[in-house]
Amino acid sequence: MKLFIVDDHQLFIDGMRHLLCHLDGVSVIEECTRAEEAIERLEAEDSFDLVLIDLGMPGMDGLAILQRLRETGSGTPVVVVSAEEDIARIGHALELGALGYIPKEQSAIDMLHAVKQVLSGELYVPELVRERLSLYQSRRHPEHGTLTRRQMDVLELVARGYSNKQIASALFVAEHTVKVHIAAILKALNATNRTECVHKARSLGLLD
Incomplete structure (x- = not known):
């Protein structure tokens, strides 16, 4: 299994890499700290089983990655792992095709469970975030x-x-x-x- 971490904080990447090594079947974990570089690599290679992206990065952000993947018709699975609190941006990420939102403040055990859930084909969004999304969506599109x-x-x-x-x-x-x-x-x-x-x-x- 091949994973790709995109985050502008190397310390978080190192911690996430250590955590993901506990998943069965992981053979390769690649990384980068810039959205622009991530887009280039994803356009050149589509063999990743899961891409984990941060939303808030300098310059182009995680939403730009999702938008580009959508435009190119890429089938690469992506999940957002972020400290983002803006529910509109989280909702936009899901609309662009993200398979879930994992808050960075989650415990290592909960984060690993969330990644496993996404890899199994399920959408992962914490209950509190789901409630906020539901309220946001009902206000944005009542129908x-x-x-x-x-x-x-x-x-x-x-x-x-x-x-x-x-x-x-x-x-x-x-x-x-x-x-x-x-x-x-x-x-x-x-x-x-x-x-x-x-x-x-x-x-x-x-x-x-």
Whole structure:
């Protein structure tokens, strides 16, 4: 398993590297301290199993990395590991395709659990942050409830009968990312399958 840490603090990178070495199957952990360099390396190589990025970095930041990966249609999984407290920026990162948000203040055990959860294909966002995101999204898009803009895009294609592969192609994202979004949508709408999900979404006025 190949991981990539992007953070402007070398001390944090060193600590994260030590922590990630406890994961089974990790063979390579690469690092860099600048978003510009990270983008260049990610465009040249797409074999990373997970990229861990900070949001707040000098110059180009973590959001710029996510935006660039989205523009290029990269399927590289990315999770945000940051001390960022601006819920709008956290929400934007998730909308751009981040598979989760891990606060830097979490304990080593909780952080390792979060990384494992993301690697298993699940979205990771701490409960307190989820509550803040829910409130932020409901104020920003009252008609969308707790769904992000990207999740709404996925939901609309699910309603049209698109398969995960077709959704990934239409939105220029990895099929794995689509699965993560669908899992989050099902959870948000308290649905057990796609049919129930679409039915509930229509009853809530999320779909025409």
